[in-house]
């Protein structure tokens with residue numbers, strides 16, 4: 001992809017919804033690639049402009065089934081680290097590209113990787129080894145977004161906000177910081193909203209603030225979490241109801 005083709009692909013997705021279709025071993029709905037392919041087909045049917053997908057296996061299956069650009073990442077857990085790294089090495093990036101992802105997403109924070117180097121250091125390596133790929137930097141803070149752009153990222157998104165030490169205690173989405181990124185990075189990189197978007201109205205707010213597009217995952221493709229949100233809320237009400245009932249019937253602990 002030359003620069004014009006990259007720009008055309010990004011323009012084609014502008015203003016739209018990207019659906020993250022991911023399942024991992026251990027998820028109640030994980031079954032290899034069948035579920036994610038069905039979710040991606042549903043997203044395409046509904047008018048999404050792109051898919052975000054984890055692992056070359058799921059990227060390849062989705063690429064064969066739907067006609068939408070794919071943002072590929074590969075979550076890897078190393079024994080020496082507590083957390084999972086999204087696309088830690090150039091080999092992972094190449095495998096995603098070969099599976100059909102034209103946009104490669106990676107952890108672009110300054111946290112250290114499995115060999116003790118800042119994770120964002122992979123950006124220039126991808127740029128050199130996969131010059132055709134569009135680089136999607138998953139960042140946590142404004143400063144790390146800026147750093148990722150300086151290293152050559154085409155896209156930045158606050159995917160990691162709330163998941164790193166630097167953003168501990170922040171309740172994402174941090175729309176104020178997001179607006180600052182959209183304003184300051186205009187013309188240098190695309191800014192995509194990703195992480196903790198639960199309603200169409202929140203997605204719309206991000207677009208009004210200047211987002212190129214919006215990635216939504218859990219609110220669409222994790223039925224177990226959607227269900228849990230209902231159950232937890234009703235569970236709280238059930239407790240209140242039981243307490244109230246005890247008071248009405250006089251069966252309180254003090255009665």
Ligand SMILES: CC(=O)N[C@H](C=O)[C@@H](O)[C@H](O)[C@H](O)COP(=O)(O)O
Nearest residue numbers: 020159163195196197216217218219
């Ligand atoms: C932090 C991390 O590992 N994020 C992952 C990135 O691919 C996914 O698990 C998220 O679902 C995705 O970012 C979309 O976010 P949300 O599910 O909040 O809409």
